[in-house]
Amino acid sequence: MLFRSHFSRTNRVLAVTLANHFASLVIANSQATQTAFIEAGGRKEITTVVYNGFDINKYQCPETEINRARQQLGLNGVFVVGHFSRLSSWKGQHLLLEALVHCPSDVIAIFVGDCLFGEQDYVEHLHQLVRELKLEKRVKFLGFQSNIVPLMHACDLIAHTSTAPEPFGRVIIEAMLCRRPVVAAAAGGVVELIENGKTGWLFSPGNSQQLAEVICNIKKQTSDVKRITDLSKIKASQNFRLDLINQQISQLLSQM
Numbered sequence: 001m002l003f004r005s006h007f008s009r010t011n012r013v014l015a016v017t018l019a020n021h022f023a024s025l026v027i028a029n030s031q032a033t034q035t036a037f038i039e040a041g042g043r044k045e046i047t048t049v050v051y052n053g054f055d056i057n058k059y060q061c062p063e064t065e066i067n068r069a070r071q072q073l074g075l076n077g078v079f080v081v082g083h084f085s086r087l088s089s090w091k092g093q094h095l096l097l098e099a100l101v102h103c104p105s106d107v108i109a110i111f112v113g114d115c116l117f118g119e120q121d122y123v124e125h126l127h128q129l130v131r132e133l134k135l136e137k138r139v140k141f142l143g144f145q146s147n148i149v150p151l152m153h154a155c156d157l158i159a160h161t162s163t164a165p166e167p168f169g170r171v172i173i174e175a176m177l178c179r180r181p182v183v184a185a186a187a188g189g190v191v192e193l194i195e196n197g198k199t200g201w202l203f204s205p206g207n208s209q210q211l212a213e214v215i216c217n218i219k220k221q222t223s224d225v226k227r228i229t230d231l232s233k234i235k236a237s238q239n240f241r242l243d244l245i246n247q248q249i250s251q252l253l254s255q256m
Helices: 009-022 031-039 063-072 093-100 120-132 149-153 170-177 208-220 222-239 242-254
Strands: 026-028 047-049 079-084 107-112 139-143 157-160 182-185 201-203
Touching: 026 031, 031 047, 063 149, 079 093, 079 149, 093 107, 093 120, 093 208, 107 208, 120 139, 157 170, 157 208, 170 182, 170 222, 182 208, 201 208
Parallel strands: 026 047, 079 107, 079 157, 107 139, 157 182, 182 201
Antiparallel strands: none
């Protein structure tokens, strides 16, 4: 997404200039991404939106694998909030740590992912924050995992906490396909994926107190959560199927 928070002015100008002069079609993965391209100087008439596609079957998981994951990680008897993303300051893992302080002691967090691009300082900051907030027994850093599906199913809630607008937010759809409730920062493409209170929950980016309130409410509302996750699974399966997305792209390319 061509926002200042993601790219330098030079990179934005270069990307837009090349697209305007040499591309017949620019496919954006959300309306937010399309808008950012146009606002950066991109030609509106060459853009269209096609969302990311997902292999629906990939997100099924046997109950035995889910139970094994929870047992191996010591997650039985607690409410698990999962965060699946590379460890980076703009991904906002620190917000979930800050929110945990305002949640009951049986709410714990697992972080799946690791740092890239020389962001080790942020990882050290997260570990320091865990110590300062006395959360050592309520936080697990699992690092990079090649298969996240059993871990997602093992969670009671998936949190998306980016402080800058996401172009899309793949983890949100992945959570829906795993029939897991998801709470996400309301910015960028995310607001196109979640209908607040109907297919998931939104909170103001950067607001850890509001995030904590949402986590606590979800923990209490068992029947409402099931209804919402059932609906989100249906909608995600209908709107983001990989075969349908590939078909849309093929049709667009055949018109070139």
